[in-house]
Amino acid sequence: MDRGPWKKWTPAVAVSATIAALAAGGSIAAGARTDLPDRTPQDVLEMVASHEVEGFSGRLAASVELGLPQLPVEAVRDAEAQDTGAVDARLAELLALVPGTHEARVFADGHDRSRLQILDGAEEKNLIRNDDELWYYDSVEDRAVHATVPRDGAGHGGAMDPWRRDGALPTPERVAERVLDRAEVHSTVTVEEGTADSGRDAYTLRLDPRTDQTLVDSVLVDVDAQTGMPLGVEVRAVGQDEPAVSIVFTEFTPGAPDAGLFDFEPPAGATVEEQALPDCEPRSGAAGAREDGNRGPVSGDRARGEVVGDGWEAVVVMPAGSGPGEPAGSVLLDDLAVEVEGGRVLGTPLLNVLLTDDGRVLAGPVPQHRLLEVAAAGTGEE
Template sequence: MASQQRNKWIPAVAAPVIVGVIAFGGGLTANAQTDLPDRSAEEVLALAAGHHDTSFSGTVEASFALGLPPLPTRQGPERGEPEGSSAAGATGAVPEGLAEAFSLLSGTHEARVFADGADRLRMQVFDGTDERNVVRNGQEVWAYDSAEGRATQVILPQGPDGASTGHGMARAPEGDMTPERLAEKALAGLDPTTEVTVGEDTRVAGRDAYTLRLDPRTPDTLVEDVTLAVDAATGAPLSVRVRAVGQEDPAISVEYTSYSTETPDAGLFEFTPPAGAEVERVRPDGGMWPDAHRSGPRGAGGHPAGGDAVLGSGWDAVAVIPAEKVPAGLTDSPLLDQYAIDSAAGRVLSTPLATVLLADDGRVLAGPVPLERLLDVASSR
């Protein structure tokens, strides 16, 4: 049962890859006009960089138009469906974490976010009458899924200064569904391959905001541009939208629809599993919620310890995952037969903002790039 619960929270290879490579923006449509003091791109970047360890609460709406299929998480028909129905057997069973990730990266989701500094966080993602919670209170992190009746607890280790380490909420799949996390990823990778400009002032969730636009200076990417709304008073990212090459509407839109800088009630960060919930307690190094940033030790040439490689940086970066680290159920999933296309080097899954190559030699290559770049990387290594 422990492994079953852990799989609920571990996206398969495609999940952290897609989450990571789509953390870039698109065209922001102002919901009201405002007139703020002029600031340069460098000044707005500094404003955003100065936002940290704040207290706030808000409602986030996240919309994804990535063309990802709905995936079943087990063999057999849905409840009430007859055995052998097309709905039940269209794709066959797939890893539960992969289905979870595809679900989170499809359609529109609403979430409530609460924060009191860096180590008191709560996120509630709603799915009809069901709810997923990720709660961090200091070193303690809980994840609870009401649909499954399961709760998982992790105690984060302490750093040298006595503070608990790790982002907590960001380690769960839901944690990337906030403007803060997406903006953090986009801004952390700024380099000369990105043109940064200031757009028109706007209002998001009733708050005045500056608009930053990031344009790739490389043709080897699927990302058209990035647009972020930065709170003029606090520097908090209020909105991130993603536009893919050749598309007018955003492929990703994550923004606050309400936002308050008042400190949330302390009781929101206290979590007790409901009566009857199945509870699992795991170690932070037990494989749960892998960090998509791969912030651990790296070897020469930018290769993370363990054999993975990230070639390039920013818009045209390609992650190369060795065959021995690819989940066994991924390459033989019936999902590939239905959605993958054949190429000269293997099978390909693509979205408007990411391409994944399951190479014939067992490796997985992925990035926010066209297939041609993946093929070039695969043939050069």
Template sequence: MAPNDSAETGGGTRGTAAGRRKAARYIVPVAVAGVAAATIGLVPALASTGDPDLPKITAQELIERIAASDTERLSGTVRISTDLGIPSLGGLADAFVQGGGAGRGGASADPQERMTELASGTHTLRVAADGPGKQRLSILDNASEYSLIRNGDEVWAYDSGSDQAYHATADGSARGSGEKSAHPAPDGAPATPKELAEQLLETAGPTTSVTVDGTARVAGRDAYKLVVKPKQGGSTIGSATVAVDAENGVPLKFTLLASAGGKPVVDAGFTKVDFAKPDASLFTFTPPKGTEVTEADDAKAQREQGGGPDGKGLDKGLDGLFPGADQLGAGDGGAEDTKIIGEGWNAIAEISTPGGTGLPAEASDEMPAEAQQFLDSLGDKVTGKFGSGTVFKTRLVNALLTDDGKVYVGAVTKDALVEAANNAS
């Protein structure tokens, strides 16, 4: 087994992630959650058959190996599991969507909506990649399959259960010039260990400790275990472990633990992986006869209208729950109505909601009864110099919404949020 080697995430380590933005480092908990979060444990299928005996390597060298990995071809099966400690939504989504069909607004193949399924529960995925222009990800269900396919400038998504498809065209010349495409490929939740590991390492700063903690066998491959932990106390994040392929530097497994203990908050890893060139047929798609196809522009317009035929859809429901919710993910923390308190793993974003309004006092058109019950199951009433408010809790990210419309959010404890609100008063 490789001995424990540590590295500060100082100048040398940060140099392996050229171009990372300073603001992103300050909101690392939000980035990890967007795994959370936004933000994913593996079952015994990934159990080790004996830790391999590998040459010693330092944390610095292992991070550099990940950054230098040029592996662009692979295929395999991934198991991904997420436990944020959020109660079951039950019929909550339907309360937000008036006739939209489980929050999908009639466009169940839209990746912007379907990829959020990875934010809870356990899923089996099939993934394949042949360079930056050809990728495929399929979410397997008991009786259906949802696939997201990219082949050059063409992006297709298909839901076999509903026989619906989504189509987008990316402007290759715009992508190549660095300009934003009129029809960019849809962004989805991080779904592979590599994507999750890259998000974590991109945002690691001087408040982070990185060590090599032995070796493992993942999907039949020898791997080193890279452990990332906050140096500060008070974070809800305990550690993140990345199993890195010893041969090619590809992350094979990602595990995120909460500081309070318990099973992993996010755990994603290959159960099977092959680095040979995938079959070209995996990246071609023609809608079956009778498939309902939604174009990207139409799906976007439908979401902007609220998801339902009468305009009272998911967007309005979310805004009823959290006034100004559409502002929470915008930008990188530099918006005029957003201020970052602290840094690193203890960073807290202070956000001013439009109009300075808090939650509705009681169930109403903006706050359906189902939504009120859901919020009550998550929230704790708190008071302080700032006045009063409600803290909404998950195992990873907590948020304080004051009655005067301020939001304090971060991967920190409830007490830390209350202290931040008091200090800001």
């Protein structure tokens, strides 16, 4: 499926999800206090875990402010078109699209009926799922892409389901469910009452890491007081006044939308492409839950790497040669990364990435010295 519609949303979700996975991303702040029933942090966490909202309509705002330079779109296209490797192409895409705030409308009715309308001035992109049918339409290019979700094997509702991949439909709920996983183990959790950006009464959970060996200062999660559904997630970096990552509902209405919103027919004259989604067996050996409840490798799947440590201090380590493209040859990295002993570091207020001279990649919401310590211990080496 064409990744175009996700490009402006992937950074906000991916950065938040990375931090959340290691710790287990409008501005969120408690508005005027409302007369809500008193609830403890555990009460609100249970509201989130047990909420039954499957249908809703809303408007989303996602923003990422990591202090990275913004590249013109032409630079992205050049990196993708030239033989500069996957690393350059992905970096160019990230740098061109991360800064700023992006808006979208979102409609959902269960897991199999969803519509995302990405708004960019006069341009609009739509990504629609109606049961097994997937459509992507770009109004400016007048181009549509169609695919069918495989029903057999793991393809239906499994690893190859595009709506469940890379953070799934990019909503505060998807980010919050990762952020709040084992939240009380690694964070001090408090709760306030107020009004969310959507105007609905909400409880705001605040997570403060119990360690100073992290770049994360705090995470705020707005939880709808009526339904228990997360309405916004905001991640603040140490020493930063503004949120580094946020994804929030600015409008939210629970209840199934009109079924006609999920029907789609390409406009007359539009270019239509058919794409096939292959069946895919679930990955084995993926980094995930261990018997001790911590996150880390459960077997030797090199493509997924491993997680060293736990909570806010955890670091993802990718062995040399485990991903597409070789970081050592990246022109963009040459311009952006800082030389350190044994490699180079690409640093942001919320996430540091170390590319070692021997080809390993280490990343986490941790100070630079933490990455260097893990690398020096030989993690990920042959």
